[in-house]
Amino acid sequence: MAVLVTGGAGYIGSHMVWRLLDAGEDVVVIDRLSTGFDWAVPAEAELVVGDIADAQLVEQTIRRRRVDSIIHFAGSVVVPDSMSDPLGYYLNNTVKSRALMESAVRTGLRHFIFSSTAAVYGTPAVVPVPESAPTLPESPYGTSKLMTEAMLRDASVAHDFRYTALRYFNVAGADPLLRTGQSTEGATHLIKVVSEAATGKRPFIEVFGTDYPTPDGTCVRDFIHVSDLVEIHWLALQRLRAGAPSLVANCGYGRGYSVMDVIRTVKKVTGTDFEVRMQGRREGDIVAIMAEATRARDEFGWIPKHADLETIVRHAVAWERHLARHNIAGRRSEIRRGPPPRSALAG
Numbered sequence: 001m002a003v004l005v006t007g008g009a010g011y012i013g014s015h016m017v018w019r020l021l022d023a024g025e026d027v028v029v030i031d032r033l034s035t036g037f038d039w040a041v042p043a044e045a046e047l048v049v050g051d052i053a054d055a056q057l058v059e060q061t062i063r064r065r066r067v068d069s070i071i072h073f074a075g076s077v078v079v080p081d082s083m084s085d086p087l088g089y090y091l092n093n094t095v096k097s098r099a100l101m102e103s104a105v106r107t108g109l110r111h112f113i114f115s116s117t118a119a120v121y122g123t124p125a126v127v128p129v130p131e132s133a134p135t136l137p138e139s140p141y142g143t144s145k146l147m148t149e150a151m152l153r154d155a156s157v158a159h160d161f162r163y164t165a166l167r168y169f170n171v172a173g174a175d176p177l178l179r180t181g182q183s184t185e186g187a188t189h190l191i192k193v194v195s196e197a198a199t200g201k202r203p204f205i206e207v208f209g210t211d212y213p214t215p216d217g218t219c220v221r222d223f224i225h226v227s228d229l230v231e232i233h234w235l236a237l238q239r240l241r242a243g244a245p246s247l248v249a250n251c252g253y254g255r256g257y258s259v260m261d262v263i264r265t266v267k268k269v270t271g272t273d274f275e276v277r278m279q280g281r282r283e284g285d286i287v288a289i290m291a292e293a294t295r296a297r298d299e300f301g302w303i304p305k306h307a308d309l310e311t312i313v314r315h316a317v318a319w320e321r322h323l324a325r326h327n328i329a330g331r332r333s334e335i336r337r338g339p340p341p342r343s344a345l346a347g
Contacts, residue, residue, distance in 0.1 A: 002026040002065040003237070006052050006100065007074030008045070009036025012115065012171060012226055014180040016071055017045050019230045028065045030058065031074065040180050053099040055106075062107045069111035069240070070104055071233055072097065078188050079119065079139045079284045086140035093144035098151055105159045111240040112152065112163040113233055118222075118250070118289055120146040120167060128222075128254045128292040131167070139284040149248065162246045164236040169222040169252035169291045171229055173312040174319035181319030190259060191223065191316050194266045197274040199320045204275035207259050208282035218259035220288035222252035225306035225315070235300035247299060252291025253307045261309070269313045 003020055007013040008029030013036070020027045027045040030052055041047045046065070050057045052074050061067070075093040076082070082089040097114075104112055119142030120135045137143045152163045172191035174181030182192045196202045210217040232251050239247075257265075263276060296302045306312060 001068040002028050004062060004065070004067045004070045005029050005045075006070065006072045007031055007036065007115075009033055009038060009040050009047065010073060011180075011182045011184065012229065013071075013073040014040040015175055015226050016073065016230045016233055017042060018175060018179050019227075019234050021045060023234065026065070028061060028067065030061060035184050037183055040183065042179075051096070053096040055099060055103050058100065058103040059107050062103065062109060067107075067109060069113070069237055070100070070109060071113045071115075071237070072100060073115045074100075075115065075144075077117075077141065079141045080188070080282055082139050082141035082144070083284045089140045089144045090147075093141070094147045094151075097148040101151060101155050104161065105155065110161045111237065112156075112161060113236055113240070114148060114152055114163060114165045116145045116149055116165045116167045116248075117142060118167050118169045118252070118291065119286070120149070121289065123286050124289060127256075127288060128252075128290040129250070130292040131248050131250055131295055138286065141284075153246070156246050162240050162244070164240060164246065165248045166229075166232060166236065167248065167250050167291075168229065169224055169250070169289065171226050172223045173225040173227065173306065173315040175227060176306075176315055178318060178322050181322070182316070183319075183323060190221070190262055191266070191313060194263055195313070195316045195320045198266050198270040198272045198317060199324065201320065201324070202274075204277050205263070206277045206279045207263075208279050209285060210278050211281075212287045214258055214288055216258050216260045219285055220256040220258045220290070222254065222256050222290040223262075223309060223312055224252050224291075225304070225312050228302075228304045228306050231305075232296055232300060232302050235302055239300060244299075247295075249295045249299060250291040250293050251296060252293050253304060254291050254293055255307075256288060256290040257309055262313070265309050265313050266317070269310055270317055 008017045009031035030048045122136035122138040197205045
């Protein structure tokens with residue numbers, strides 16, 4: 001039996017593929033390579049280049065590879081972009097997820113893990129925010145993910161399959177073995193952007209909003225290391241295979257850091273300085289959000305290994321330097337190659 005990873009050539013998806021392979025799983029990836037990279041998919045996993053809305057392609061792949069589980073990462077993830085292109089986000093994140101679910105139902109697949117987001121909560125009344133909090137998204141991105149959660153809930157009842165929806169907080173860092181990391185040019189993830197500035201890839205960074213009701217006036221987020229995040233997915237898969245019921249769970253550490261905290265930490269870790277430009281607030285940004293992640297620990301037996309901002313930053317910066325050494329940022333090959341050269345991260 002195989003696991004199908006959609007979006008497995010992207011940032012989080014490629015980490016998931018490595019984790020599955022490390023566990024001895026058979027893995028197939030479907031990715032249209034709009035933001036992902038063929039070299040990010042290990043040679044041991046099959047890469048099918050295509051769209052998850054292509055029912056014929058998806059169902060043929062499921063049957064051919066005897067897929068028993070889907071881990072679904074494919075989608076669009078930039079909150080400000082969703083404000084200017086809501087229909088694009090509803091297409092990529094909701095309509096195409098519906099098509100994927102229908103393919104899963106038609107092929108009799110029983111296990112489905114979905115990449116959701118803390119943006120479904122909007123601005124929470126209680127922080128850290130539990131899964132029982134009201135879901136009041138403030139961006140089309142958050143709404144598109146919440147709609148997909150609703151479809152999963154209803155379809156699982158009607159068609160007898162089980163799912164886990166994992167609500168990510170802010171994912172950062174890179175594989176400690178430097179096998180993969182965040183490689184998209186123009187990425188908007190805060191730690192990625194600041195790491196690029198620290199390694200000379202950006203002349204400056206912009207801070208959007210300095211007058212929020214937080215200790216230093218900048219937004220506060222709960223940053224989770226990507227390796228800890230994919231470990232939750234791995235444990236969630238084992239739970240579903242053991243026959244456990246459907247579940248929604250937060251993925252975070254329950255501790256918040258401000259934008260300025262991140263900037264100070266990157267400067268400390270790298271010993272560098274760079275220009276920081278203060279800008280006005282950005283539409284769709286939430287003031288402060290942190291996870292109540294007790295459910296993930298209790299239900300999955302999850303024990304984080306990298307729950308430290310300096311560790312996350314050190315791994316993110318190491319990946320930026322790795323990209324620069326091998327000149328692979330933004331590169332896609334016409335003929336699929338294996339992953340770029342790598343070396344383990346010291347420390």
